[in-house]
Structures are given as C-alpha cells and as structure tokens.
Amino acid sequence: MTDHPLSKAALPGLAARYRAESRFKNYGKIAVIFSLAFLSFLIVGIGFKGVGAFVKTEVRLEVSQELIAEYGDDSFTLLRKTVLYNFPDAKGRSGRKAAYNMVAAGAEETLAEKLSMMEGSPSKFDLWLPTSDDVDIARKDGLTEEVLNRFPEVQRAWLISLDKQERFRTRFNVGFLTNGDSRDAERAGIGGALMGSIFTLLVCLVFSFTIGILAAIYLEEFAPKNKFTTFLEININNLATVPSIIFGLLGLAVFLNVFGMPRSSSLAGGMVLALMTLPTIIISSRVSLQAVPPSIKEAALGIGASHVQAVFHHALPLALPGMLTGTILGMSRALGETAPLMMIGMVAFIADAPTSFTDPASALPVQVFLWSDSPERAFAEKTAGAILVLLVFLVLMNLTAIILRKRLEKKW
C-alpha cells in the first residue's frame, strides 16, 4: 500500500517547513514587540524620573519673634539667623554653610511673604520652607545610608533627626510650572519656556496656516496644469523632507542677518518653524480639498457663482475641518522641534518669560536640551519633568486632531 500523496511521508521536510513558517512569523512579532517595548520603556522611564519634578520637599523651621524684631526688615539675614537658630550645633564657617544649604535659595521670599501676611506677633511660630535641591533629591531617593553619604557629617545628622521628628513634608511644586529658568535647581521652572513655546507657536500658526491653506487652494483649484505647477508640487514635496536644521540656517542667514529680526525672539523662531511646517500643511490641506466631491462646486457654479465664490463659499468650508486637523498635527511637530530654534539663538539662558514677540525667548524642547546638559542631579529630574509636560501637550494636540477628524468627518 502506498502513502497518500499529501501525507507527511510523501512530502519530506514538511515538518521543517512548518517550523520555518512559525519561526518567520515570530520574527515579525518580535520586531513589533521590540518597538512597543522600547516605547513603553522610554515613557515609563522618563515618567518615573520626571514625576519628582512636580513635587518639592519642605522643612518646618521655627521662627522666633526676637529674631524678627532684630532682622525683620532684611528677610535674607533673618532667614540665615532663623536657620542657625534651628540648627544650634552648626559651628564654624563650614557648619554654618551646611546649615544654610538645608533650605532653598530664595526661601527668604516665602519667609517675607509669611511675615507680611501675619497678624499679631506670637513669640514663636512654625514655618514650612522649601529645602535645597540636594535635600529634596535625597528625600525623594529615600534617606538610606548610601544617599546620606553624599552629605557632610553634620548635615547627615540633621537629615536623620528632621526626618524622625517628621519635620519634612512633600508639596506640589507650583514653581516648576510657573517659574522661569534659574541657575538654582530648586527655583528653576518651565514657565518661561512654556510662554516662549506659546508665543513661538502662535507666530508659526498665523504664518503657516494662512499661507499653507491659500497655497493649497491655489494648487488644488486654480493652478493650470503646466510645468510651473509640476515644479511647484515637486518643490513642496521635497521641502517636507529637508532636515530641520537647514531651516535654522535659512532663518539665521535671512531672518536675522538680512531682515535684522531680533536674535532669540519668538518672532524669528515662529517664522522658521512656519517655513518648516508649511509643506506638511499644504499637503494635508490639498488632500482634504480633494475629498470634497466636485458635485458641490458644480452645483454652485451652475446657479451662477464664480469660480472663486464656489471655492471659498462651498468647497473651503467643507474642507476646513480636515485642514485644521493637518494644521494641528503640523503644530505638534513644530512644538517638539529644537534644532532650528538653536540656530537662531534660542538656546541662551533666559530667566524671564517673554512678554512680547520680539523678547528673547526660550522654548520647551530647548529648555529640555539646556537642562539635560547640567551636571546637577536635580536638573536631571527637571529635564524629565519638562519632557513630561512636553509629551502631555503633544498628546493633547494629537487627541484634538483625532477627535476633530472623527467628529467632522463626512462620508459623501
């Protein structure tokens, strides 16, 4: 009796071929899983590191009325005296310095604020003051032996006793979201960079949205089919793939050196980003114009509308949601862009938030870059925190685009 023609015996190597099949399929799965794992590793890692930036440690110190009476009008000296009053075993220059280093630079502002708001004059009262970044990071790391070894002997003892007496607490760090940049990690915030990014994106939006949509209307509705139009199209498609740093060079050579725009300003930055996002917006706007059925325009033309009227009164309103979606996606790309802004000088240390479009400004991703360069441990946390804020904005923008698309999408 012979084997069935399709049995395993008649098809030698079939088992091996099936094994190869499942192996091959697994390669594909592994590739996908690798990408997903990397992404989650990235987000979770930065999330863990950055969450600390949103909280700060405060320490409870006792303020005595005697000191207020003596130094009340000079909050800086009062703070120093108060610190020494709370750490009576701080002896010598190094001891005093260690004591001062327990509280944050700028803690005197909290003290002065409290004094100005206080009614009556109790002989002594407790006050929560922000700690220095070293103490803050140590407490977030957990006050283990290894962490404590980072501190000089005298501070180690204070940290342990303060922790035992529960004179530390954790509070939401409002300053991180509102303050400008600072050399002191405990005072540095993303407020200035956030304002800079908003100003820059506003400029970018105004230029790229108006020019992008008008250009898309021309190319889609009015352009004659000739060599110039073809050249325009090829040109725009190629611009979309030019490295972003090249746009920075263009901004430096033309906007700054020829037009004399102020260096580091959000005006120049926004215009550079506008040129960069322009091709993206033109391409997506054309797609949404194409999606409007020609019958609508033809109906308008049929009852006597001119070509311009048919496009602006009928096709454009229907295509606008799609154009907005494309614009939001373009803006989210512009928000994360760093290199071109660095070319026009937006990498300088800028402590104050910009108040106009010509003020020197920073931007969120540039702030990330600047902080990532700092050797201090506290700045690594700030960097990750700033990245989290940046990612939240990106997610919000992309979600808006997706919801807009879903909600306004019309099936013809």
Next chain:
Amino acid sequence: MRQSLTIDRTTSGRKHVAEGAIKLLLLASAAIAVLVTVGIVFSLIVESVRFFSEVSVFDFLFGMEWNPQTAMRSDQVGSSGAFGAVPLFVGTFLISLLALSVACPFGVFSAIYLAEYAGERRRAIIKPILEIIAGVPTVVYGFFAALVIAPALRGFGATIGLDVASESALAAGLVMGVMIIPLISSISDDVITAVPSTLREGSLGLGATESETIRRVVLPAALPGIAGGIMLAASRAIGETMIVVMAAGLTANLTFNPLEAVTTVTVQIVMLLTGDQEFDSAKTLAAFALGLALFIITLILNIGGNWVVNRNREVYD
C-alpha cells in the same frame, strides 16, 4: 429693468477685479514655497562661497583634520584652524549605518507582520502606536540616549572587558535606529500591501507556506519599494540633529569603531553656531558649507527614494 442690469454689470466688474486679486494672492502664497527653497539654496551657497574663499574646497572635502579654531589675534600660531570635513562625514556615515542596521530588520519585519499576518483589529491598534514612536520629539530621544542607553552600554562593555566611550556612536545610533523604525515600516507596509494578491494566491496554490510565499514572491516584488523607503530613512538619519548633539561626541575623531565617540555634520553645525561670535569668521561660515553638503546629500537621497517608491507603485497599478 434696464437700470438693474447696469448695476449688475458694475458689481460684477468690481467682483471681477476682487477675484483677480484673490487669485493673485493664492498664487503668491503658493510661490512662497518656492521662495523658501530659493532662500535655502541661495543663503547656503552665498555663505559657502565666502567660506571657500578662505578655505579651499579641496581641503574641506578631503581634509582629514577638523579643528575649527579661529584665532583671537591674527598673528597667533595656528590661527587658520583646520576645516577638513572627512571625520565628520565618516562619523555621520557610521551613526546612520548603525541606525539603519537597527531600523531595517525591525522595520521590515514589523511591516511583514502587519501586512501579512496581523488581523485587521491588531493592525488598527499597532499601527498608530508605531506612529507615536515617530512623533516623539527627538530631544526626548537624545535625553534618553545620553542618560539611559549610553551608561548602560558603558556598564555592559565594562563587564565583558570592552572600553566603551561615554558618548559612543553606538548609543546614538541605536536610539536613532528605533526612531526611524516607523518610517521604514510604514513605507514597507504600503509597498507590501500593494503587491497584487494574485501573485500571493498563485504561490499559495502551488503549495508554498505563507512564509515561503512572502520570502520568494512578495518580498522580491516589494524590494525596490522597500529600498526606496530605506533611502528616505537614511536621509532622516543623516539630517537628524538633537539625538547626536546630546548623545554623540563633540570632537572630531576619524574612526569606524562604533564604541568610540565620533561627531557628525549636524553636531558641528550646532557647535559652530551656538556660541557668541562674529558672523563673518571662517568658523561660522563653515557651518553653512556643512549645511550645503547636508542639503545636497539629503536631497539626492530623498529624490532617489521617492522616485524608487513611486516607480514601484506604478508597476502594479
């Protein structure tokens, strides 16, 4: 009756002028896109010509030493600096090659899985997540590469007795590779899906397994398109700035060893232009010469890549 007609004519005449103006405005907006290209090419060339009047083109393109120092005083020793860009080109090439060697296998296999094996529902979930990888700002990848990947590689190297530089080309290349996976996978996915199902069915009907069909029929048909996608990805890698600024080295080092620190064209452009200096020195002009080189290389890769991808698409349409 007659009166209303004349009114009509004047309004329509005014309308005509207004419409002409609108059309002109539209044309002008479209022309701005061309103006940008002209501006890029013009500014890069003008500044590069000024640079090449001080440093010869030959020294720039074939010089082995990159040391862009401009002297404080003109009589200072070594005041001219060295502007040989070969170490930068090699560094850029090395990091891009590392990135592609990560992105190609993972990108292509992801695309095969998504196009041939994953069902509709999985595809609908996985594809947007892959797109997120491309949407994360590069400064985030740079931070991640410098803070997590580079120390990890260094530690790993130390345990197996290898000396890995803290700003090794490998760290920057690996992270950049992950960044361009979605680019390769989405283009490959498009190309693979465009292969007509008749080819697939023919092969399956002859008794080939799915993987045999993919390897012997689908991939050969899709290969030109995938190659085009890889060219576009290479252009992205070469022009990428933030990852290398944050994770790769700053000093020029002519080596092909991925464990050492190398610098790239984009890093040097940033280095040359982010200090406080006069605009006319050879140092700042050199950035524009590097920019011109970068622009030309990426343009060739992009035009070539797009041409290959589009041509491949037409074959089966």
